[in-house]
Amino acid sequence: MVTPEQNQYEPIKSVHQVPLxxxxxxxxxxxxxxxxxxxxxxxxxxxxPRTVVTGSTGCMYVANTSYMTTxxxxxxxxxxxxxxxxxxxxxxxxxxxxxxxxxxxxxxINVIAFCGDLGGGDMGLSGISSALQSNYNLLxxxxxxxxxxxxxxxxxxxxTYGAQTTFxxxxxxxxxxxxxxxxxxxxxxxxGHPTCRYVATxxxxxxxxxxxxxxxxxxSVGGPAFIHTFCPCPKGWDYHPRYSHEIGELGVxxxxxxxxxxxxxxxxxxxxxRKRRIPVREYLTKQGRFAHLVDEDMDHIQxxxxxxxxxxxxxxxxxxxxPLSEA
Amino acid sequence: MxxxxxxxxxxxxxxxxxxxxxxxxxxxAARTGKVGFxxxxxxxxxxxxxxxxxxFVFISPDLSxxxxxxxxxxxxxxxxxxxxxxxxxxxxxxxxxWAWSGxxxxxxxxxxxxxxxVVSNKEVGELMKFIPKKEYPYHLAxxxxxxxxxxxxxxxxxxxxxxVLGAMAGLDPxxxxxxxxxxxxxxxxxxxxxxxxxxxxxxWVHHRYxxxxxxxxxxxxxxxxxxxxxxxxxxxxxxxAIQRGFRLGPRGQSRSxxxxxxxxxxxRPVIRFDLCRKxxxxxxxxxxxxxxxxxxxxxxxxxxxCVGCGKCAEVCPVNECIVMVDELRFxxxxxxxxxxNRDPQGYVDWAEEKKGAMRQKPLVVxxxxxxxxxxxxxxxxxxxxDMTDQEVSR
Numbered sequence: 001m002v003t004p005e006q007n008q009y010e011p012i013k014s015v016h017q018v019p020l021x022x023x024x025x026x027x028x029x030x031x032x033x034x035x036x037x038x039x040x041x042x043x044x045x046x047x048x049p050r051t052v053v054t055g056s057t058g059c060m061y062v063a064n065t066s067y068m069t070t071x072x073x074x075x076x077x078x079x080x081x082x083x084x085x086x087x088x089x090x091x092x093x094x095x096x097x098x099x100x101x102x103x104x105x106x107x108x109i110n111v112i113a114f115c116g117d118l119g120g121g122d123m124g125l126s127g128i129s130s131a132l133q134s135n136y137n138l139l140x141x142x143x144x145x146x147x148x149x150x151x152x153x154x155x156x157x158x159x160t161y162g163a164q165t166t167f168x169x170x171x172x173x174x175x176x177x178x179x180x181x182x183x184x185x186x187x188x189x190x191x192g193h194p195t196c197r198y199v200a201t202x203x204x205x206x207x208x209x210x211x212x213x214x215x216x217x218x219x220s221v222g223g224p225a226f227i228h229t230f231c232p233c234p235k236g237w238d239y240h241p242r243y244s245h246e247i248g249e250l251g252v253x254x255x256x257x258x259x260x261x262x263x264x265x266x267x268x269x270x271x272x273x274r275k276r277r278i279p280v281r282e283y284l285t286k287q288g289r290f291a292h293l294v295d296e297d298m299d300h301i302q303x304x305x306x307x308x309x310x311x312x313x314x315x316x317x318x319x320x321x322x323p324l325s326e327a
Numbered sequence: 328m329x330x331x332x333x334x335x336x337x338x339x340x341x342x343x344x345x346x347x348x349x350x351x352x353x354x355x356a357a358r359t360g361k362v363g364f365x366x367x368x369x370x371x372x373x374x375x376x377x378x379x380x381x382x383f384v385f386i387s388p389d390l391s392x393x394x395x396x397x398x399x400x401x402x403x404x405x406x407x408x409x410x411x412x413x414x415x416x417x418x419x420x421x422x423x424x425w426a427w428s429g430x431x432x433x434x435x436x437x438x439x440x441x442x443x444x445v446v447s448n449k450e451v452g453e454l455m456k457f458i459p460k461k462e463y464p465y466h467l468a469x470x471x472x473x474x475x476x477x478x479x480x481x482x483x484x485x486x487x488x489x490x491v492l493g494a495m496a497g498l499d500p501x502x503x504x505x506x507x508x509x510x511x512x513x514x515x516x517x518x519x520x521x522x523x524x525x526x527x528x529x530x531w532v533h534h535r536y537x538x539x540x541x542x543x544x545x546x547x548x549x550x551x552x553x554x555x556x557x558x559x560x561x562x563x564x565x566x567x568a569i570q571r572g573f574r575l576g577p578r579g580q581s582r583s584x585x586x587x588x589x590x591x592x593x594x595r596p597v598i599r600f601d602l603c604r605k606x607x608x609x610x611x612x613x614x615x616x617x618x619x620x621x622x623x624x625x626x627x628x629x630x631x632x633c634v635g636c637g638k639c640a641e642v643c644p645v646n647e648c649i650v651m652v653d654e655l656r657f658x659x660x661x662x663x664x665x666x667x668n669r670d671p672q673g674y675v676d677w678a679e680e681k682k683g684a685m686r687q688k689p690l691v692v693x694x695x696x697x698x699x700x701x702x703x704x705x706x707x708x709x710x711x712x713d714m715t716d717q718e719v720s721r
Contacts, residue, residue, distance in 0.1 A: 015607045021573040026616045026629070027583020029425055031339070031376035032591060032636035037614040049571065063375060065566065067427040068555070069586040071616075073569045152373050153479060164480050205612060234636075235339050235376050238478040240689040242637035242651075245612055288481040288692045 009046075009216035012209045019045055028071040029063040033241025035231040035248060036060055036116075036143045038204040039211065043112060043141060044074060046212035047219060051110040054091055056124060057081040058116030059150040060143060081119045084140055085127030088113035092136035110219050111137065117144040117158035121185045132193040132224045139218045139225045142185060145233035153236035157183040160256070161304070162297050163289045165236070170292040181304065186228040187317045190262040197223035200261035202270075203230040206249040207259075210270055214261060221263070230257040238288025250283040255305050258316030267317055274315050280305050329398060330502050331405055332384040332495075333436055335422060336414040337593070338374035340476040340693065344414060347488050349382040352495065355503050355511045356386045362395050363387075369401045370426035377591040377634055379422035386502060404428075408436040410498060412491060415474035415593060416447035417654040420457045421549060423590040430549035430590055432459045439463035442498045442536065446472045446487065449655060451537055456658070460544035468536035470494045470528055473696075474593065481694025486524040493528030498536065505529045552585055577627045577662035579619050589660065592635025594651040594687070597678050600625050600667045602648040609639035609649060619664075627664035630657075637689075650682050657681070 012018055023044035030037040036059055044051065054077045055061050061078050064071055079087035092111040098104040113131075115124050120142040128140050147165050148154040155165040155178050164170055168177035190199040198221045202211040211229060218225035232247040234240065239247055251257045255273030262268075280302045284290040293301075313320040332352065336345040346367075353363035363386045371380040385399040403426060413419065413433055421430040434443050440463075445454060447469050454467070470490060477483035489512060496505040505526065512521045572581035596609075603625050610618035610626045617632040618639070628639075635654065643649040667674040687697045 015611060018607065018611060020575070020620045021571075022580050022616050023571075024616070025569050025580060025582045026632035027569075027586045027588065028615070029375055029378065029586070029588065030614065031378075032634045033376070033638055034614045038612065041614065041616055062373070067370075067425070067586075068566055069427055069583055070566045070568060071583055073571050073581065075568060150373055208608075208611065234693075235479055238480045238693055239691050240637070240693050241376055242641045242689060243691050244614070244636070244638055245642050286691045288478050288694060291481060291692065 009220050011213055011216065012046075015208060018209065018212065019048070021045070023047070023049060023051070023073045025071050025073055027069060029066065030059065031063075031233070031235045031241065033234045033244040034063075035204055035233065035244050036145050036149075037063075038244075039141070039143045039229045039231055040064070040114070042204050042211050043114070043215050044072075046215040047110045047112060049074060050107065051112060052077070052091060054079050054084070054087040054111070054113045056084040056087070056113075056115040056119040057150070058119045058148075059145065060114060060116065062150050079113075082115075082123035083127055084113040084115035084120055084124050085129065085131035088138040088140055089131045089134055089136060092138045096136065108137070110139065112139045112141060114141040114143055116149070117142065117146060118148040118154075118156040121158045121183055122156050125185075128189070128226070129193065132189060132196040132226060134224055135195065136224065137222055139215070139227065141215075142226070142228045143231045144228060145231045145236060146182075147233065147236045149233050149236050158185065161301060162293050163237075164292060165289070175292055175294070176297060184319065186226065187319070189226045191318055193224075195224065196226060197221045198225035198261070198263055199227075201228045201230070201257065201259050203248045203252050203257065203259065205245045206252050207271065210259070217261070217263075236289065238291075239286055243286065247283070247286060250278065250286065253278045254280040254283040255309055255316070256280050256283060256301075258308070260316060262317070267314055269316070274309050277305070277309065328387060328389060329395065330386045330410075330499070331408045332386070332410045332412065333405060333408040334382040334384070334412045334414065335418050335433065336380055336382070337418075337474070337476065338371065338378040338380040339376050339479055341414050341474075342374055342380070342479070343477060343482045344475055344488055345380070345382045348412070348491050349384050351488075351492055351511070352384045352386070352503060355492070355507050358511060359504070359507050361386050361388045362390060362392050364392075364395050364399050366399070366401055368424070369403050370424060375425075377593070378588070379418055379424055379590060381424075405436060407438045408441060409438060410442045410444060410495070411437050412495075413443065413445040414487070414491070415476070416445050416449055416454065417474070417593045418590070419445065419454050420654065421590050423586075423588055427552060427554070427586055429551045430587075431551075432547055434458055434461060434465065437461070437465045440465060442466045442468055443539075444468045444470060444491075444494055444498060444532070446470050446474055446491065448473065453655065455539075455543060456545070457655070458544050459547040460541060461539070462541055464538055464540050466498075466536040467539050468494065468498060468532045470532055476593075476693060476696075478693035481692055483694045483696050485696065486521065489521045489524035490528030493525030494532045496525075497529040497531070497533035575620055575622045577619055577621070577665055578629055580616065582616070582629070582632055587631045589631045589633060592633060592654050594635045594637065595630055595633055595654050595657060596628060596635075596637070596639050596649045597652045597681055598626075598628060598663055599648050599675065599678055600664060601671065601675060602645050604645055606644055608642045608644070612638050612642050614638065621664055625664065627662050629662070630660035650686060652681050652683075
């Protein structure tokens with residue numbers, strides 16, 4: 001069985017080239033200013049109509065498709081928490097089998113699975129890992145709002161160090177309850193899966209069109225692909241919904257969320273924080289979830305971010321510190 | 328006998344406030360020998376920013392705790408309320424809750440002779456423009472004040488909580504007396520400011536409410552959706568997707584017809600189409616897909632779906648082009664772009680009149696409340712301002 005021709009998408013070079021039609025439309029139950037919803041909108045817009053989407057439990061399932069309503073125009077299927085990888089793999093294999101048997105016309109149908117940071121970055125890693133080891137065409141998008149936002153903001157492995165969550169309220173004896181450093185999921189996927197053709201990190205709002213172009217690249221390249229998106233959450237990060245764009249932009253420009261893509265073993269920075277970064281304090285002080293931090297904590301976070309960009313073997317991607325030690 | 332109170336509030340922003348009002352009413356009732364019970368509406372959690380939610384309080388002077396709890400356990404909604412509290416006045420335009428039940432009138436549950444208590448700086452007439460008729464008389468009381476919005480982690484402690492407790496005593500002294508409210512607050516908080524705020528709320532509404540007669544109010548414009556019976560469900564849980572459809576122009580994008588959620592907003596964007604530079608950012612950055620590209624390269628907005636997050640106003644690079652304005656200044660959701668095309672000067676005059684002289688600029692952290700500024704003072708939008716070509720993915 002020959003894999004059908006890949007979709008060859010045109011890159012979107014200016015905001016005026018962005019397709020006008022929506023495939024994820026109005027009428028969802030997300031928060032005001034929800035950046036995860038914007039990620040959904042842009043992935044659907046970039047992928048176009050010949051796409052099926054599957055999503056594991058989380059905000060983007062419950063807030064979108066509960067109580068017999070849906071904002072999706074392209075087909076969408078719910079799958080269990082942690083099952084995004086398995087669901088994408090099964091869907092892609094099913095489509096291939098139906099085409100082989102002649103029950104579906106042969107064409108390239110995009111399979112996109114999304115998962116949240118809890119459903120993908122914590123619970124779903126094994127399923128995503130196995131999907132990325134396959135030879136099917138599929139794209140897994142981890143939308144990262146740094147908490148289990150659907151159940152009122154519990155900490156996950158991807159929550160920023162120091163953040164207040166329902167699980168990690170600052171106390172009088174212990175100021176910082178979220179003491180884990182953010183799990184580096186995209187780096188893990190890139191380093192650990194030679195079969196994975198494309199790994200990227202992105203933010204829906206900054207730089208403009210960046211996420212849409214990465215989705216298109218991932219769908220064009222063929223084979224399994226993985227994108228980790230940075231999705232500010234006005235409810236859980238506690239800022240006014242109006243500033244969703246700004247918080248995302250500050251996160252990228254402070255270097256706390258590295259933006260890059262890995263194609264055939266080559267890392268390309270789409271915002272090069274090695275060259276210039278704004279102080280991470282500018283990002284932290286604009287969110288209620290960091291309101292309890294003192295200077296010392298912010299300095300620590302700054303130091304960790306600086307280390308990521310200055311000392312890592314592959315800055316922002318792989319945290320080995322070269323050179324190799326003697327045997 | 329059971330007294331039923333519902334507290335209508337904006338999800339998350341007023342969750343802490345509503346919960347404090349509800350639990351304090353129960354505690355005060357308990358101190359005066361009554362039995363109380365409070366819970367949140369079953370379908371509201373997990374709450375989303377801005378979505379209308381409810382807390383319920385049930386108080387009985389004669390039932391036992393078990394009997395009251397059996398009567399008032401977790402419910403999708405209550406059938407009737409002796410008092411409906413409204414913590415944000417823009418909800419008088421109707422509330423479309425999470426669960427698919429349509430846009431409902433704010434006074435839907437108020438019983439004959441019951442009370443609708445609204446926290447608002449508006450006059451009675453301004454609110455009655457949106458509230459539908461009822462078949463029987465009831466009372467409308469207004470507690471003057473800004474709607475107090477805060478966050479999940481940061482509570483905007485502006486004494487609205489204490490003022491609402493006092494107002495409750497003003498409306499129904501048998502339920503909670505002002506003496507009971509005062510002694511409770513004094514004992515619990517040891518803060519005379521809080522006691523004074525409660526007394527202020529009490530004095531403001533005590534005997535200063537208005538009787539709303541059956542002929543007052545509007546005819547309700549929103550249909551109640553017909554829910555499928557269990558026999559009509561298909562195998563599995565399959566929901567028809569939105570039909571694909573797009574054309575340039577107002578309402579050209581197909582959208583959900585059964586869940587619109589425009590009642591989530593407290594402010595709406597007013598657009599000066601004549602100032603628009605066609606940069607696309609409002610449309611591109613809208614998380615709710617409510618902007619419609621028009622044939623002239625501008626972007627119309629469908630207010631039925633706009634949730635009023637204000638992102639468009641923030642990212643718009645043109646000063647005064649998109650400004651967020653109090654939702655209660657608007658009577659309908661018709662297309663502003665069509666209005667502008669029909670009558671360009673008339674539209675601009677209308678838009679400026681709606682915008683008024685002052686602008687609300689919220690602080691970044693929600694719990695800190697808004698800042699009011701004169702027009703023209705705003706932070707420039709962020710966008711492509713300092714990126715090199717290499718940084719924009721190609």
